[in-house]
Amino acid sequence: MQYTNVFVVLFFVGAFLDAAIHLSLGFIDYSFRKKHGMEIPPEVGASVDKETLSRTCAYEDAKHFFSVPEILVSLALKVYLAASGFYPAVFETVFTWTGSAFFVNVLFLLFISVPDAIVGIPFSLYRVFGIEKKFGFCKQTFGMWIVDAVKEAVVSAVLALPLVAVAGFLFRVAPSSWWIFLAAAYIAFSLAVSVIYPVFIAPLFNKFTPLEDGELKSRLDSLLARCHFRSGGLFVMDASRRSGHSNAYFTGFGKTKRVVLYDTLIEQLTPAEIEAVLGHELGHFKKHHIIRRMLVVIPVVFAALFVVSLALRYPPLYEGFGFSVMKEAGGEVSHRMMMAGLVLFGIVFSGFSPLAGVVLNFFSRRDEFQADAFSAEVCGGCEELVSALVKLNKENLSEIQVPKIYSVFHYNHPPLLERIRALREKKR
Numbered sequence: 001m002q003y004t005n006v007f008v009v010l011f012f013v014g015a016f017l018d019a020a021i022h023l024s025l026g027f028i029d030y031s032f033r034k035k036h037g038m039e040i041p042p043e044v045g046a047s048v049d050k051e052t053l054s055r056t057c058a059y060e061d062a063k064h065f066f067s068v069p070e071i072l073v074s075l076a077l078k079v080y081l082a083a084s085g086f087y088p089a090v091f092e093t094v095f096t097w098t099g100s101a102f103f104v105n106v107l108f109l110l111f112i113s114v115p116d117a118i119v120g121i122p123f124s125l126y127r128v129f130g131i132e133k134k135f136g137f138c139k140q141t142f143g144m145w146i147v148d149a150v151k152e153a154v155v156s157a158v159l160a161l162p163l164v165a166v167a168g169f170l171f172r173v174a175p176s177s178w179w180i181f182l183a184a185a186y187i188a189f190s191l192a193v194s195v196i197y198p199v200f201i202a203p204l205f206n207k208f209t210p211l212e213d214g215e216l217k218s219r220l221d222s223l224l225a226r227c228h229f230r231s232g233g234l235f236v237m238d239a240s241r242r243s244g245h246s247n248a249y250f251t252g253f254g255k256t257k258r259v260v261l262y263d264t265l266i267e268q269l270t271p272a273e274i275e276a277v278l279g280h281e282l283g284h285f286k287k288h289h290i291i292r293r294m295l296v297v298i299p300v301v302f303a304a305l306f307v308v309s310l311a312l313r314y315p316p317l318y319e320g321f322g323f324s325v326m327k328e329a330g331g332e333v334s335h336r337m338m339m340a341g342l343v344l345f346g347i348v349f350s351g352f353s354p355l356a357g358v359v360l361n362f363f364s365r366r367d368e369f370q371a372d373a374f375s376a377e378v379c380g381g382c383e384e385l386v387s388a389l390v391k392l393n394k395e396n397l398s399e400i401q402v403p404k405i406y407s408v409f410h411y412n413h414p415p416l417l418e419r420i421r422a423l424r425e426k427k428r
C-alpha cells in the first residue's frame with residue numbers, strides 16, 4: 001500500500017472520520033439521555049409514564065454500548081483488509097483461476113464480502129437475541145434467523161448477478177461510455193425490482209393476507225377513495241412472528257402497488273389512528289415525493305457514474321492499494337480491472353457517507369413534515385396522528401428527546417416532539 005497515494009489518504013481520512021462521527025454522536029446522545037431521558041415533555045402529557053421512559057433509556061443505552069465495539073471492530077477490519085493487500089491478492093487469485101471476465105468479477109465480489117459477513121455474524125446475533133430479545137421485541141427463533149439469512153443471501157445474489165454481468169459486458173464493449181448505459185440499466189433494474197418485490201420477494205420472508213372487512217377496512221378504503229389512490233389491495237403482514245416493532249408502508253409500482261400494515265400496528269393503534277398513519281403515507285404520494293426523489297436520483301446516478309468512470313481510468317487508484325495494473329494496447333486500464341476499480345472507489349469514499357446522509361436526511365425530514373400536514377388535512381385534524389405517533393414511539397421504545405446534532409445525522413424522520421409541535425402549529 002502506498003500511504004502517500006491520494007486515494008489511500010482519502011480512504012484513511014474517510015474511515016476514521018466515519019468512526020469518529022458515529023462514536024461522538026453516540027456519546028452526545030448518551031450524555032443527553034442521562035440528563036433529560038426521564039423528563040416527560042408537555043407535548044406527550046400523560047401518554048408516557050416514568051416506567052416507559054426508564055425502559056426506553058435502558059434500551060437506547062444497550063444499543064449505544066453495543067455500537068462502540070461494533071464501530072471499532074468494523075474500522076479495524078476495514079483498515080486491515082486495505083493495508084494487508086487482501087483485495088489485490090483476491091483479484092490475482094480469481095484471475096488466475098479463470099480467464100472469464102464475468103467469473104473474475106463474480107468471484108472477486110463474492111470473496112471480498114466474506115470477512116465482513118463472518119465478522120458481522122456475532123454482532124447480528126447479539127443485536128437480535130441479546131438486545132432485541134431482552135426488551136421483548138425479538139420473536140424469532142435461531143432457526144428462523146438462519147433461514148432468513150440464507151434467503152437474503154440467495155436473493156441478493158440473484159439480483160446482483162444480472163447487474164454484474166451487464167457491468168462487465170459494458171466495461172468490455174464500451175470502455176469510454178459504459179457509465180451512460182450502466183446508469184440507465186441500474187435505473188431500469190431498480191424500477192423492475194420495485195414491481196416484482198411485493199409479489200415475489202417480500203412473500204419469501206413474511207405472510208401477507210388481505211385486510212378483513214370491518215371498521216378499519218371501511219375507513220382505509222374511504223381514505224384511499226378520497227385521495228384518488230388506486231392500490232392492489234390492503235394487506236396485513238405477520239411482522240409479529242419476528243419482531244414487536246410496528247410500521248405501515250406502500251410498496252410496489254403500478255398495478256403491484258399495495259398498502260401493507262404490520263399486524264403489530266393493528267394491535268397497538270385504534271382504527272382512527274391507523275387511518276391517520278395511512279394518511280401520512282398517502283401524503284408522500286399526493287405531494288409527489290417519490291417522483292421528485294426519482295427526478296433527483298436519476299441525474300445523480302449518471303453524474304456519480306461519470307465521476308467513477310474517470311477514476312477507473314486512473315492507474316494510481318489501483319496502485320495505491322497494491323494492484324498490478326493491467327493495460328490495453330493503447331495504454332488504458334484493462335476492462336478486466338474495472339470491477340476491482342469500482343470496489344476500490346466505493347471503499348475510498350464510503351467513509352464520507354455520513355456527510356451525504358446529512359443532506360438526504362434534511363430533505364427527507366422536510367417531506368415527512370409535509371406528509372404529516374396532509375394527513376391532518378385529509379383526516380379532519382391532527383390529534384389522531386399525534387396520538388398514533390406517541391403510541392408508536394412508546395411501543396418501539398424510541399427516544400422522545402434527542403440532541404439536534406444527533407437527529408441531523410441519524411434521523412431521516414423528524415424527532416417526535418418536532419412533529420407534534422409542527423402539527424399543532426399548523427392546526428393553530
